[in-house]
Amino acid sequence: xxxxxxxxxxxxxxxxxxxxxxxxxxxxARSGQSDPRWAYAAAxxxxxxxxxxxxxxxxxxxxxxxxxxxxxxxxxxxxxxAAGDAADALAAQDHAMGLRPATPTDRLLRGxxxxAAGxxxxxxxxxxxxxxxxxxxxxxIAKAICGQPRGVIPWRLTDxxxxxxxxxxxxxxxxxxxxxxx
Numbered sequence: 001x002x003x004x005x006x007x008x009x010x011x012x013x014x015x016x017x018x019x020x021x022x023x024x025x026x027x028x029a030r031s032g033q034s035d036p037r038w039a040y041a042a043a044x045x046x047x048x049x050x051x052x053x054x055x056x057x058x059x060x061x062x063x064x065x066x067x068x069x070x071x072x073x074x075x076x077x078x079x080x081x082a083a084g085d086a087a088d089a090l091a092a093q094d095h096a097m098g099l100r101p102a103t104p105t106d107r108l109l110r111g112x113x114x115x116a117a118g119x120x121x122x123x124x125x126x127x128x129x130x131x132x133x134x135x136x137x138x139x140x141i142a143k144a145i146c147g148q149p150r151g152v153i154p155w156r157l158t159d160x161x162x163x164x165x166x167x168x169x170x171x172x173x174x175x176x177x178x179x180x181x182x
Contacts, residue, residue, distance in 0.1 A: 004030070008041065021045035021054075028061070036066025043075060055079055063092070070099045077109070086116035104134045108141060 001009075004027050011020035021042050028038035043058035056079040062072035073096035080089035090113040097106050111126035127141050 012041075012045075015048075017045045017048045021049070021058075025058075028065075033061065034065055036062040036069040036072050039065055040069070040072050040075065043072075043079070047079065052079065052083055056083055063095075067095075068099060070096055073099065077113075081113070081116075086113055086118075089113050090117045090119075104130060104137050108137065111141070 004023060008020060008023040008027060011017075011023055024038050024042035024045060028035065028042060031038060033039075039058050039062035043055045043062060046058055047055035056076070059072060059076045059079050062069065063076055066072055073092050076092040077089045077096060080086075080092060090110070093106070093110050093113050097110065102110075107126060107130045111123045111130065114120070114126060115123035131138050131141055
């Protein structure tokens with residue numbers, strides 16, 4: 001281990017996040033901006049300091065330097081979502097899922113991100129597939145997506161459901177049945 005790496009490890013151990021961010025940035029620069037581990041470490045140190053924008057910028061550098069480095073893409077999902085950029089989080093989740101076999105948790109998150117990004121048809125497709133493949137995930141799907149009392153459909157999905165029902169000729173609502181809550 002070289003002295004710069006030792007300095008970074010010591011700063012992390014001592015939870016000296018400004019020093020850790022600086023040391024990781026230095027290591028990233030010395031790597032010719034090609035080693036995603038150092039940009040990732042800088043992102044985490046910035047995040048620990050509550051500097052979300054700086055953390056996201058470092059995580060983007062980690063993704064650029066390491067397009068096949070899953071921790072950077074997972075971090076980008078988390079940071080983009082925290083910053084309110086659901087579209088960037090969704091794109092990062094898609095990339096991350098392409099790097100490894102997707103777990104039910106990955107697929108559930110992708111459905112939630114598609115919904116947050118204003119893509120309810122994608123969300124419904126993702127969640128319906130997850131529900132069919134993993135029936136045990138149904139309560140988690142309902143809880144994570146709806147955030148509503150049992151039996152209430154989130155308004156963002158109602159238009160998609162109505163469109164699908166009309167195209168298939170079936171109906172989920174009729175006289176006397178409650179409509180979706182908006």
